[in-house]
């Protein structure tokens with residue numbers, strides 16, 4: 169479990185995290201959704217003991233993040249931009265450098281390379297890897313120690329949809345295996361598809377939280393159903409009894425083509441709350 173209470177962090181005079189509180193439950197994929205500059209990376213650095221903060225409290229698995237020991241940190245798997253790869257080494261060697269420090273079972277590297285589908289490229293020099301392969305190797309490095317908590321900072325940013333989906337699948341499997349996942353993203357589709365619980369972050373402040381679907385329903389002010397018929401008729405109906413007659417009629421006449429509720433997506437919700445887009 170991760171717990172944050174009234175946490176603030178400044179760089180100079182700029183408050184980057186401004187009194188934020190949140191709880192991450194066991195067995196969930198928790199997402200921090202916000203645009204560039206919101207403070208997402210800063211929060212991961214605070215939670216993993218890489219960065220000091222002025223006020224408030226933060227703990228991961230009941231340990232105060234200001235007092236994390238080396239042993240505590242071994243329970244974390246971290247994937248973020250400033251943890252680079254050794255371009256001149258191959259995939260296996262990159263992980264070996266890392267596991268030599270941490271100490272893992274003998275075949276852990278082979279297993280994790282298979283998990284991220286890089287087993288066939290284990291001996292290939294990383295400088296020859298595609299962006300997607302590098303990203304999967306960076307994920308492998310976070311996974312190889314079998315951490316209890318995974319911190320993933322924008323794990324699929326800039327990747328093609330197929331690689332992003334593969335990474336999502338790996339993350340879901342680790343969740344099933346009991347790992348707590350804390351990830352950041354500025355991509356609402358990723359947040360919606362992957363996360364059980366979301367916190368929307370803007371300029372260091374939490375503006376909303378909840379399950380993705382629940383959030384969209386909470387901000388569904390229009391409550392409308394959009395119906396199209398096979399002959400091209402299009403109707404926008406309110407959630408009211410009168411709409412039932414129309415829907416029943418076109419169903420009886422066999423004319424229904426599509427029917428959708430028109431709740432907002434996360435981008436629209438974020439825009440309503442902040443006046444900003446998620447992706448600049």
Ligand SMILES: Nc1ncnc2c1ncn2[C@@H]1O[C@H](COP(=O)(O)OP(=O)(O)O)[C@@H](O)[C@H]1O
Pocket residue numbers: 179184202203204205206207208209210211
């Ligand atoms: N080391 C630092 N020194 C000064 N300002 C920083 C530093 N790291 C981040 N910031 C500032 O803090 C804000 C939040 O940054 P960051 O946590 O990286 O946001 P995000 O990851 O959501 O894009 C930004 O305005 C950024 O410029």
Ligand SMILES: [Mg+2]
Pocket residue numbers: 208209210321
């Ligand atoms: Mg960031």
